Amino acid sequence: MNVKAEPVHAALETIPAESPGAPRGDDNSSLRADILEKLTYYVGKSTVTASDRDWFVAVALAVRDRVVDRWIASTKATYENGAKRVYYLSLEFLIGRLLFDALNNLQLTDPVRAALEELGVDLDRLRTVEPDAALGNGGLGRLAACYMESMATLGIPAYGYGIRYEHGLFRQALKNGWQQEYPEDWLSFGNPWEFERPEVVYAIGFGGTVEAEATSDVMVRSVWKPAEVIEAVAYDTTIVGWRGRHVNTLRLWSARASHPLRLDAFNLGDHVGAFADRMRAESISKILYPSDETPAGQELRFRQEYFFAAASLQDLVRRHMKVYGDIRTLHEKVAIQLNDTHPTIAIVELMRLMLDTYDIAWEEAWEITQKTFSYTNHTLLPEALESWPVPLIERLLPRHMQIIYLLNAFHLDAARSKNPGNDALLSSVSLIDESQGRRVRMGQLAFAASHRINGVSALHTDLMRQTVFRDLNTLLPGRIVNKTNGITFRRWLHQANPGLTKLLVEAIGPKILDDSMELEKLKPLADDAAFREKFLAVKRANKVALAKVIQEQIGIRVDPSSLFDVQIKRIHEYKRQLLNILETIALYDAIRAQPTRDWNHRVKIFAGKAAPSYHQAKLIIKLANDVARIVNSDPTVRDKLKVVFLPNYNVSLAEAIVPAADLSEQISTAGMEASGTGNMKLALNGALTIGTLDGANVEILENVGDDNIFIFGLKADEVEARRREGIDGTANISNSPILAEVIEAVESGVFSPGEPGRFGSLTNALRHHDYFMVTADFDAYYATQRRVGDKWRDTAAWGRSSILNVAGMGWFSSDRSIAEYAEDIWDVPVRY
Incomplete structure (x- = not known):
């Protein structure tokens, strides 16, 4: 089907072709006037009655106006230039607070601060009023946010597509040390940054039947007739690039029932049942990652994934057709990046649209699909490489399952022709796993349908080729490339x-604000005593600020002169918070045994959430809090050791912790962390890393040097060799008196008086099923922590290494990452 192209302006949707009125001024008086106007006419408050929340909304709206001017210009230029667009599909976008993002990138922080001071309002106080957008779980969502900002910074026209979760990831509270989950009501007061698009609505079908309709004597078209239709409504948020030169769009979908209620049921007195269909539909965008322990939860997750993928595909195809009129040119003007396997069903949706709506032949449709899609793999964990039961897909998406069957048939025919008689290979590369109930392998599907599959660190990419995608890489060579993760330095x-930042500008010049590689000029200053003193003074000020946060949040006083030893990330056995806790107990025992020794003062800082159904991770949180309770109340220890677990870890809390950290815990089991980005953020802010040779730690080591990082433990190949020999930890424990004493203390109830068996599942795993090599790495970790303590005593040496960590981190900018994606994967130019 070849649809006649419409004029460019027809595709501009709700964005007008030109910005109305005169450009808005960025001087103090103009900003002050605009803020007061928003407060009066949008918020409906006077300066006398306005709360901090009211002032925040007024400021956000005044700033948003200035973003919109640039947004309109960027969008208009993209259409006029016929530029290729990048569409970044991600189930998570952990964007955090946006006010200072916009102010910083528009260079408006100081003018707005001054304008508010004239009105008697503190900008920094308003910062704390803004809720964190709860649209992600951790590194995956934060990476997506960094990449969206870098695409805007580099002038790459892009849309991010995801779900507008009403509650998002749960709010974590601690009750007697146990994690409790509550809804995160980040939208309860509205969201001044978003634009609702009630006119941008797509029908998303589920269930039903597939019928064959003859289009000619020899041609037959498949027609899917869904039994249920849900509406996807668009909400747009602007993503501002550095210095405001380009603005992109994050489009999030909210689910809505086609009809608000069943009026017949309501009139018959079934006032609750009348809303059942509405509740079922809207549940799709209620919460991020509903538990999949039940069949209903599993179905909801899959419905979420198809809902946002289908809406996004319909949206981008409609946009393409309005401008270019020919679906056959899609790959020339569109690049779709799948952020992990969650959006993989989009591949099948595009095939369905081309086959059933635009009458494209199968071979051509598949070629266009492969040239359009690329896939980022984020994990080697089998449970994280999604698969879905065939019966579930057949019931919810019958037409899509037909296409998957046919895709798999052609895929296996090609594999068989290249490897005749190799049934093991066919089983390995099949898109459908037949081993434990028939399941569609989304990772295999994403690989087969993408022209590029990228890992997110050098080690991870090598392991992809050797492990999870070994056979697919043999069958379809040359598709796997590496794109090491990066972070946005603006945030x-x-x-x-x-x-x-101020110190760096003074020391090496303002160019550092635009070019992260300028950080290398910091290296000679590591040996400058005067600069080290200024550098360490900044670090201490950040630690004082964090100490205040700790005091306010959990009531524990910590000494800013102590070594701040930080592990902040999702709680998972492979990330080995348990290893850190065991070493903490060993240190506690050593201090109690020799209380008069001149110990380094240390604060162990933990933060992170466990998945609601992840029992072992929740036990690890409980153990950390139980250890903290005992250690912090022991008068023998005093300030030599403190242990804190900060609840409800999010982007804003990370922004307080990261600048204050002295030691960065990156201690995952080697070969299991794809990359990490927390390691980059902490090192960029001068924290020294203690870690395994895992993920991007390998590249951090290369960039900062052996003397400025603490590496320990088994390497990835050694971990695999140990696992082949067996994962019983009994011998490791017997051969380590310190570890044996620590585990005995946990098992005997030292940290759980009255319930000695509380942590039995953790200690039993260490003894008999130590898959994550905690016991194997404990002694090396404990010894390395003593090296950390020795270096901490030498303030000059520590300061020098801290500065060299900052100096070596320029390469880890998300701008570099995105520039590599643009050149090697998307084939789009970088403008800035």
């Missing part, structure tokens, strides 16, 4: 650490 240096 994690400029905003999170303004003191250090």
